[in-house]
Amino acid sequence: MGDNIVTESFSETHRAAATPIVIVGHVDHGKSTLIGRLLYDTDSLQDGKLAQIVESSRKRGLAVEWSFLLDSLQIERDQGVTVDSTRIPFRLGSREFVIVDAPGHRQFLRNMITGAADAEAAVLVVDAKEGAQEQTRRHAMLLRLIGIRHVIVLLNKSDILGFDEAQIVKVESDVRQLLGRLEIEVEAVVPASARDGDNIASRSERSLWYKGPTLVEALANVPPPASRAALPFRMPVQDVYRFDGIRYVAGRIERGTVRAGDRLSIGAQGQVATVAEVCRWHAPERPVAGAGESIALRLEPDLVPDRGDLLFPADDKAAAPERSARIRTRLFWLRGEPLRVGESFTLRLATAEHDVTVASIDAVVDLEDLTLREGDSVPPDGFAEITLAASHTVLFDPFSPGFGDGRGVLVDRYQRIVGGAPLIGPAELADGEHAIHPTASRVSAARQVQARGHKSGVFWLTGLPGSGKSTVARAAELALSEQAINATVLDGDTLRAGLCSDLGFSPEDRHENIRRAAHVAKILAESGQVVIVALVSPLEADRALARQILGENFHEVFVDTPLETCEKRDPKGLYAAARAGKIPEFTGISAPYEAPVSPELRLPADRPEQEAINTLTAFILRIVQP
């Protein structure tokens, strides 16, 4: 179909694709300097580039700084750090490499992942004198989680130790032990000085005792990527087209091969079709395609699979993927707030999207010693093992370094990528555990905003009994409705009349009261609603629980009316009763009230009530108006 092609030009000498190498390591251990040096030593600089470095260094009154080569963005030079990953091609003999530079500052973890995720090998730069540091451990952990198989350690600045064998052997053994704990196989540990060029491209005169490879030799020894062609066929459906009256099922083959005549299973439903034709445009006709190719298939019968359906060999149980609605995964967590059990996400797996909820956090990695510990949350930039519960059965292949299988990515309802989740395998249910599979809304936050005309939020009013929480909340509810914003008020007495009528006022019951209120508020907020909670919520710990449940939707408002004023007002006669000993554990009298330390909004009592109402309404509007 289409144009004629000249087949001879397709059969020229085979050139392998460039091998991506990522350079990682702790800040100031010398990554950028190493890259500049590598490019210079392997003669990979364009003429203009070297002149640029010399000129930039001269302008700043410095000796030639190799790292300027990378610091091509103005902002980086001003701050003196590399902000984002970048890629630079270089060549060793006939082999092409692409260097990915990744920044060492921990807040830029996501940029490092962006650069490193597709690398075939990594150079972990460790300052020989300082040894492994926090980011060394963090980056090493990440190399493991993103599945980089070949790791070369460069002990940089070895000149500071005078290339002393005893000291360097000690650092080497420490680093090997650390990487061993992560089951990372180390290809070589090279004592070097990037600044002076020792053991980078040429063997150093200063380390005659060292018999291992130079960095360039170690890179040249990195084997080419393993072939995925011999594995069972997998193609996630990317899209289905109809052109010129023909239906095409388009996708990229993740592994294995496919031939005209093959029988394929489609997704979890288990429909079966035969490949009628392997289609390409303007390419030599071949009835077969292998891993890595982006192709289109014609199926017989002419079924219409969904995007995300996995195509795999039919009639061969051994070649089928795993299937489970509960999956154990590793996790690197990229969101600014911690991850907690019960949060819902979209799990993107190749082209598929699944609704998942975090069923459990099974272990959290301690970055001090890289051990697994128990934990109930995963901190920003943290690592963990978790269990995801999906709303339906998911077909998948477990993650394996060097392959594209099982590379899950978590996306939140604001469409942000918040974590990487290499799949370990189906999760077994513990004895007596009941499998729950919560579902999440498919309406995106953006769509809700569009439909309602405003964003959601939970405004949590805390204060002593009689401080005026409910009054202010109800007045704000009314004022908001005049601006076409529907707000729901959850106030303490109303909740205790119904949902929480089984609860008393013991600390445990108060805690449960708050837990329930927070969950109700969460459900409402997730449907796009504005929620005003008016609860005494006296303890910092209880409000922390609410904040934990509600995440970034939680906005703390302190109705700061002093005890004397509340007691003077005493609208429900409660203070009088408490003073008379008729109400045990009454907040402010016989139970503590812990005022918030840094509420987002404080409503002082020394102002007219209408002012408090206006202030709260304006505060809510500022947050929920798009």
Place this chain on the structure above:
Amino acid sequence: MTQTRILSRDQSTTGLAQPRIMDDLDQLEAQSIFILREAYRKLKPLSLLWSLGKDSNVMVWLARKAFMGHVPFPVMHVDTEKKFPEMYAFRDEYTKKWNLDLLLGYCPPVEEIDPSLPPAARSAARKTAGLAAMIDKHKFRGVIAGIRRDEQATRAKERVFSPRGAGHRWDVRNQPPEFWDQYATPYEDGMHIRVHPLLAWREIDIWRYIEREGIPLVDLYFAKDGKRYRSLGDQDITNPIESNASTVAEVIAELETSRTSERAGRAMDHESEDVFERLRVAGYL
């Protein structure tokens, strides 16, 4: 270990053709097709920027590969009205031959552009303004552009799917993570995604692919009287280089020994250290 199980094939299938071992161009092509298909699926309405240069011709070609000979979205030419006459002739010829749905956009006069920019950059920024107007007019959620990492250091920082916020600005300090072929999608009204299917290609890959596929180009890329254009911008801010390469094969041979950068002939790149970043943050390609 299920993931490393080898599928045994019985004897009767061994006579069948084996899949081709992919070389570097095959891999780049497959990845670009994957990216174009993601864009078409996820970003609607979508368009492709066709500057008439070699890279955007390769991009149109790759779109035809992805969609079985079709380009199922409009291609957009944002015209500075200062291009070479050969480029306009090329545009008209291949719009017909490739059955393209061509959208034309025009650029405001230079007087309306930020006067604090150096002269050539100010001239180049006209295109940014013209492009912004087109995106607003058609409410595009996705715009496919043919930039490459190896062209310019600021472009090396780009994502394959690069979100542009309000006012089309590129927030270079706050780019989303992008890994394992999972790309950003628009999350707010008024934003769009710049899609860069050629980000991983190098100049020499483009030329080798042009040779392999027989992709047509404007003649200006080939030497006449000892000069040719290596990169094509507006007539008044693009300079030819000294060269005798008059065929695709000769250009490839020349590049294999060349050590000057591709955009050496683009005046605006040399005006000041940060000018290209300033242009790009504001929406330049």
